[in-house]
Amino acid sequence: MTLLIKNLGRHINDSWIVRHLNLEVTDGECLALLGPSGCGKSSTLRLIAGLDKPNEGSIYLNNKNITNTAAIDRRIGMVFQSYALFPHLTVAENLTLGMKIRGISNLEQRQKLRSTLELFQIENLATRRPSQLSGGQKQRIALARAILRDPLVYLLDEPMSNLDAQLREQLRPELRRIILNQNLPVLYVTHDQHEAMAMSQKIAVLKEGILEQIGTPQELYHEPVSIFVATFIGRPQINVIYNSSKHITGIRPENIYFNSTGLKAKLLHKEWLGTNQLLFLDTPVGNIRITVDIGIEIPEDITINWDKKHEHHFDSQTGMRIINV
16 A cells, blocks of 8 residues: 655645645555644645645555545545544544444444454543543544544544643554554654654655655754754754855754863853753854763863764755765
């Protein structure tokens, strides 16, 4: 099974929300759509799901053009950020509604409902209504409903953004076990780079509706094609140094070290990050962030340096990566 997007685009009042988007997601692969709010991530999912119409391009599922296929006929399991549960229905009624609409027999509905409740370990929630559920429970119900569609592809639109950090960390392994192990294409929208790296094999970074870069988390981190990708991927954020020449230099905080020669620096602030600490320094080239181990003593007179091989260079006009400086 393959989800293929060719030259997909949508505009409203001559303003492009998504433009010239090309993506491919295959069996058992999870591709994360990552980017800031308003970059076109959720709009892309709505186009694939058939909830919105594209102004250009095509969508293929298993080599079949589904661009003009009605949403109900696309066999897509979509999980919304808001969960989209009917408040007046019980959990069991929310889960079986779609099967009723598709004409599945009552016996098969009961069998599928029972097995799905067991899979998510939510048998005790069957008679509750959404108002009686926690955020984590609503999340499981929304995922269970997507599975019951018997989909050919999963579209997950920021499924854990409404949950606190601890619950997101608990649910990620469960999500991978249930959804990603079904050997179907998965498109996972998030603005959280940590979540994207934890859930997906590849990440597509969007900027203002246009695909900026696609690759593995390691490729995006070590070989960003633009200053936008370099600053968006990686926490603590990469340091950006604006030179008088025509390029911008980026250096990641973990690649900077104390040294007897280099830039003189003044400590402005420090944050504890667990096994290390983040230092905010004032230097002649601007504020610099540096990470050091907890046990390292911070000198009174700070001088920092880094190896040139760790520098990233970008054109100051286009923002794109410069290979040879």
